[in-house]
Amino acid sequence: MRPAAGAAAGTPSSAAIPDPAGQRRRLGPRRLLAQRGYRRLLASRLAAQWGDGVFQAGLAGAVLFNPERQTDPLAIAGGFAVLLLPYSGIGPFAGALLDRWDRRRVLVVANLLRGVLVLLTALLVGAGVGGAGLYAAALLVTGVSRFVNSGLSASLPHLVRDRYLVEGNAFAVTSGAVISVVGAACAVGLRGLFGAGNHGSALTTAVAVLGSLTAASLAGRFARGSLGPDAVDEPAATMVAVAHGLLDGGRAALRATGVAAGFAALLAHRAAFGASLLMTVLLLRYSFHDIGPLRAGLPGLGEAATAGGAGLLAAGLVTARIVARFGRPVAVCGALLLAAVAQLGLGLPMTLPAVLLAAFLVTGTGQVVKLCVDAAVQQEVGDETRGRVFSVYDMLFNVTQVVAITVTAMLVPTDGRSPGLVVAATLVYLVGLVGYLLVRRARRGTTAAHRQPAGTACAPAPRGASE
Template identity: 65%
Template structure:
């Protein structure tokens, strides 16, 4: 397994931005993800940092289930349907529907509703969002040359992630102006509809069929297509030790991250105090987002070099050990500066693991089943985090101060490390075309 090589004829962002259709797709993504970031931050502020509401661990767990489960339960169906419907229409209609339900959610927040009415509306917004995100990704090969897809996707994904952070920052600013209670939170959440409607308008400028699909090869029944796809993905994963082992490591990370995430939220809400320029409360969540973004950026810059120097196996093992050490060493003091530092290292190391696992799927799994493996991967990824958050919510104290749970999170990384080493030692059952093998140190055999 190797990381993707950088092409000598690297285009750079200016060449991509010179393609009108790519610019339009990128603008659609930026507007949509700005709305996403604003909506999620507005909803989080309404539920977790609203002086008119009491946010307990169960409410936090429910909120994360709303935000993450649609990615797992609706994502595979979105993939199957996007391969049979005009993707331009899907993106436009999905964004309009999301804007409508954003307004419903804002009304629910403003009216002081909680529980099922609020969460069902938010669940619809996030669920339909899978069609937008998947549609934008699936459309990209229709707009840029195939040999430059990696660069084009990297630019779009990075810009979209940054715009989501900008949207979240805007939500914090709007709450400051409009108020942190139910009324102000409702107005803040509702503003997200503007980004989604703008995304729908930009996407409507594409010609019909311009984003594909060119032909439909999916089974007539979408449910059958999804079920068969996930089963095929599971079989391909089990046949490929590098993917099975990497997935075990990544799922251990998501479980440990889920435990520490709910602890961090409760600490920010109930325990931590401002330290100099560092702020607790919802401002602290913004600081965690910045620290995490820096970790993701650094991982993107260093992972390729680390793999080239140490091999994939040692890189993943080192990342898991670093994360366990950060959880225990920086998390246990439970102060604002150490929590922020822990967030940086945990997200940095976790992103390294994810990039390595992504590369394993891209290089070691045959093209004929690769999409189905990613669908299974996406489902397990989010279900694991929701499960960890839910279980933690049943035992964590309201103030979040639980050294035992933080040590449990650190221990999960060590369990993941052991599982990775055991599973990666298995022999591959099927050799796919184009597979790049490694020696015992994880270095590619040319």
């Protein structure tokens, strides 16, 4: 391997610095934020994801709840496909760039490019352009956004010690998800101020450019090479390296037990969540009515997003503690079980309060699983391939969610009331739980057979460490 540009040869990342202390100590938010590099990377993430929240909610208002446009389940599924699929096509190849080019420069350029594309999309919305033109512009914005998020995740181990990755990642990812919900809430408020038509939706969407510009400015303050990659194991020809992105990321993921098993769990969550998401949108638009302070329509979608954001926040507060006490397998299995119970118990009544509570629990438990998988990627995958693994990660789960939404759109009635689909989503969670346990068992058996010398015993790993 050769050192990456800007990385000092022989200088390990912060994740590689040995630390003799026990695995159960925690830094806490105050000490995490006291680290300048972590604080700056977090601020860049928050700015970017606030802009994402404004953009996606503004676009949803323009397409799903705009009185000048009509939608049906398949049209809504198409809108979600635009928001989720863009990065799936380019992600594995872009991931190779994250493992080859200076990530600091990538984050700056990508955020600036996203700002330009946000303004282009806003112009199309204001002009009343729909269909392929609007979807293509939104596709580009979302694709660049996912690229930025993968770069942020791949950079984190350079700023946080390995044994604090679960905690550092939980705080960063959860804060980002919550600020994205705040951005969505801002978009709802701005739409009320600017109006519900194409002109108002365009102005709301354009505000998202502020997040991109702020994120680029913050990322530019890092030193060149400080975010990695530390070393590059790819061919000298950039295009050859890019073309190998998907295969390399998949191989690296399959070699890591925690990552491979976590993928099985998250695939199940994404599929079940996708079905629930479409049913929720349809219920809010066509079936539910206001109940006291609870609202249907676009305000109801904002309340559902707020409930989901509260679930993300709760997950960020408890995940590191659960993992430190019980280990990642228990955290993942418990989250999948709770999600299945919430899906069935709160989904079947199909009332507005039950759906909001389900949004809190299902989103929160899904975030617990995601945080565990993120930490597994950051701990078990080498820095030279970590960007590609995160890109494959995004590709698999976005495609899974879009497929689930599309299948649901073909089966669900327009008003969103489908008990059979609620039961099916519950079963998907249980299948994911079984798949997670089976992959861990198979992979651990294979690893033990390859690593354990004859006549020696395996020392148990500390609970909450690589588990």
